[in-house]
Amino acid sequence: MPVMTIAEALREGIREEMRRDPTVFCLGEDIGIPGGFGGAFTVTLGLSDEFGHDRILDTPISEIGIAGVAIGAAMTGMRPIADVQYGDFLFCMMDQLANQAAKMTYMSGGTVKVPLVMRAPVGSTRRGSQHAQSLEAFFTHIPGLKVLAPSTAYDAKGLLKSAIRDENPVLIFEHKLLYGSKGGRSEKGALTAVGEVPDGDYVVPIGKGIVRRAGKDVTIVGKLLTVYRALGAADELAQEGIEAEVIDPRTLIPLDKEIILESVRKTGRLVVVEEDNITHGWGAEIAAMVAEEAFFYLDAPIKRVAAPDTPPPFAPPMEEFYVPSVARVVAAVKSLF
Amino acid sequence: MSVNVVVPPLGTTVDTLTLIAWYKQEGDFVQKDEPLFVVETDKATLDVESPASGILQKVSATAGDSVNALSRIAVILAEGESLTEAKPTLLVEKPVATPIQAPKPAPALEQRKLSLPRRIFISPRAKRLAETSQLAWQTIVGTGPEGAVVERDVRAALSKPQSAVTPITLTTETDATELVALQARLRQMGVTVSYDDLLLLILVRALREHPKMNASLEGNTVTHWEAVHIGMTLEVEEDLRLVVLRDADQKGLKALAQETNALKRNAEAGNISPDQSQGATFAITNLGTFGIDAFTPVIPLPACPLLGVGRIKQENAGDKATQRHNMWISLSFDPRLVRGVLGVRFLQCVAEYIETPTLALI
Incomplete structure (x- = not known):
């Protein structure tokens, strides 16, 4: 089976879907220009050679325009994949996404569908406050959007295909340190998140989480990069006799609550690890859900490991302090015993 | 001050x-x-x-x-009081009550007494487990975050035998002269009963007056029983085991004698059915027949109160007029099951019946 990076797996997924369905097309900044990188992180590299510039559509630097075009195209029968260079720029599209895309199906009584996909890179990678945020939680709060967060190459391709075929607007968040982008677009400190990806068509269903590591003593829920931090912590904890179960929900909306609840019912302890700021975050939602639905199974307080409530800092030592590390996850877990 | x-x-x-x-x-x-x-x-x-x-x-x-x-x-x-006018005694008066030298109190209980006024934290998971197991979690010392009682503490407590609570034993010497005389008189009349049978009868009468003593403790649940099933310690296959005589309060002296004899024969033959070895609501251990004067009876599980009976000792041998017989009796019980004062009254009641056994025949 071929081994791919997440960027390569996404590219294969887009390629297969564009071959399968002529209504699928990509739009974004610098995604297909000759001599370019194929978007900021090489995901669309080379696709314009096969599909041409009509279907790999380079746009002006106008995020509100990209969103508007994508939503309009989706409402009129196309299946656009919009590329957001940095997730931070989603804020420029907020009215389009929150007020138009998310609400159109509800407001039209289900007669209008908005089958758009928007891909956005997130995560702190030494790019300072405006190119490093993790924005997932903002969009999980908007009814009408589906929100995905693939952390492996297999899931990236499989979830992307599910997203393209979904009738609702779907946001896919991708972590810059997990892309495995090469050459001039390789990221410092990136993980080699390569994995086996089957040739040809397969989907990963939206709304199904996965147990990345089984354990009986504590449940650690992470997403994107923090799945790997959780797995690193689980390795360290195992040496001290603590068996951590690591859960990757893969889909944030709709959330696979049961996989988390089932794990917590077993372990009695929960740590949620996220790269976003802690207050009103995704971890808070997971913690509240577990407190409501599995309270009597808890043997310790629920812990969140997250970024402090400041913008992501630019200075590398500060960023290292800011982003949840394996050591912080280990410490949080140990405080529950 | x-x-x-x-x-x-x-x-x-x-x-x-x-x-x-x-x-x-x-x-x-x-x-x-x-x-x-x-x-x-x-x-x-x-x-x-x-x-x-x-x-x-x-x-x-x-x-x-x-x-x-x-x-x-x-x-x-006190406010307004100055240091010079206050004359604190230099040394603390030794507290009168030094801790009772109980046989190895469980550390959990020892700490519990002291931490009593503090709020006890328990995880929801641990509480659920404790409650479904009918365990009194208030007596557990937590080892979890912030000293909370967590699941492992409950499991540890559950795996400990219930003897973690120190039983109370009360002992008194009774005058058994009339008991000895009564047995002799009955024998003369052709009624053969043992001291065990007479003591059973006395026990049933005393329980009738103190029904709260007819109780057992399982986990943390106290049950007061209407039926009176007396467990007797008998030698079974070179071991002392509790053999239960059911509905002892429904039986007269003769029936009690017949049934104890049958149980003793079965015990000797090693032929005790499970039904005959459980369900005691009160127990009696007579080691007098083994020549033991007095002892601390060990409470069986599930815990019910236990009366221990020692040897009947003859004093002033020879002189018939002043000849006396004495016998030590002991009562052991779990303090969670029976309040100490009730135990004292009950033991006094048993002693009175031993000293005036004809009252038990009424």
């Missing part, structure tokens, strides 16, 4: 403790029962409450100091 602030005696083993911190400083006003300082033993860290309301003065120990149990480390003065 000044009140001494004294380091509490933490159980029977700890003499020296570490003062971790004061919650108040010299000159501060403190309320009675408000946490005043923290001490640490090798087992636990405990808040100690203020013995009185007033101003904290004469603080003689600081954080990190080793302090002796029962030593004074400060005084509390």
Whole structure:
């Protein structure tokens, strides 16, 4: 089976879907220009050679325009994949996404569908406050959007295909340190998140989480990069006799609550690890859900490991302090015993 | 009037403790029962409450100091009272009640007494487990985050035998002269009964007067029984086992004698059915037949009160007129099951019946 990076797996997924369905097309900044990188992180590299510039559509630097075009195209029968260079720029599209895309199906009584996909890179990678945020939680709060967060190459391709075929607007968040982008677009400190990806068509269903590591003593829920931090912590904890179960929900909306609840019912302890700021975050939602639905199974307080409530800092030592590390996850877990 | 602030005696083993911190400083006003300082033993860290309301003065120990149990480390003065007019006694009066030398109290209980006024935290998971297991989690010392009782603490407590609670044993010497005489008289009349049978009858009469003694404890559940099933300790296959005589209160002396004889024969033959070895609501152990004068009966599980009977000893042998017989009896019970004062009254009642056994025949 071929081994791919997440960027390569996404590219294969887009390629297969564009071959399968002529209504699928990509739009974004610098995604297909000759001599370019194929978007900021090489995901669309080379696709314009096969599909041409009509279907790999380079746009002006106008995020509100990209969103508007994508939503309009989706409402009129196309299946656009919009590329957001940095997730931070989603804020420029907020009215389009929150007020138009998310609400159109509800407001039209289900007669209008908005089958758009928007891909956005997130995560702190030494790019300072405006190119490093993790924005997932903002969009999980908007009814009408589906929100995905693939952390492996297999899931990236499989979830992307599910997203393209979904009738609702779907946001896919991708972590810059997990892309495995090469050459001039390789990221410092990136993980080699390569994995086996089957040739040809397969989907990963939206709304199904996965147990990345089984354990009986504590449940650690992470997403994107923090799945790997959780797995690193689980390795360290195992040496001290603590068996951590690591859960990757893969889909944030709709959330696979049961996989988390089932794990917590077993372990009695929960740590949620996220790269976003802690207050009103995704971890808070997971913690509240577990407190409501599995309270009597808890043997310790629920812990969140997250970024402090400041913008992501630019200075590398500060960023290292800011982003949840394996050591912080280990410490949080140990405080529950 | 000044009140001494004294380091509490933490159980029977700890003499020296570490003062971790004061919650108040010299000159501060403190309320009675408000946490005043923290001490640490090798087992636990405990808040100690203020013995009185007033101003904290004469603080003689600081954080990190080793302090002796029962030593004074400060005084509390009433507002307006000055140090010179207050004459705190230099040494603390030794408390009258030194801890009873109970046989190895479980550490959990020892700490529990001291941490009683503190709020106990228990995880929802641990509480659920404790409640479904009918375990009194309030007596468990937590080892989890912030000292909370967590699942492993409950599991540890559940795996411990219930004897973690020290049973109470009361012992008294009775005059068994009339009991001996009664047995002899009955024999003359052709009724063969053993002392065991007479004691069973006495026990049933005493239980009728004190029905709350007819009870058992399982987990943390006390059950008062209407039916009276008396467990008797008999030798079965070179072991002492509890054999249960059912509905003893429904039977007269003759029936009791017949049934105890049958149970004894079965026991000798090693032929005791499971039904005959469980369900006791009260138990009796007679080691007098083994020549034992007095002993501490061991409470069977599930725990019910247990009467121990020693040997009948003859005194003033030879002189018929002044010849007496004495017998030691002991009552053991779990303090959670029976209040001490009830145990005392019950034992007195049994003793009275032994001393005037004809009353039991009425």
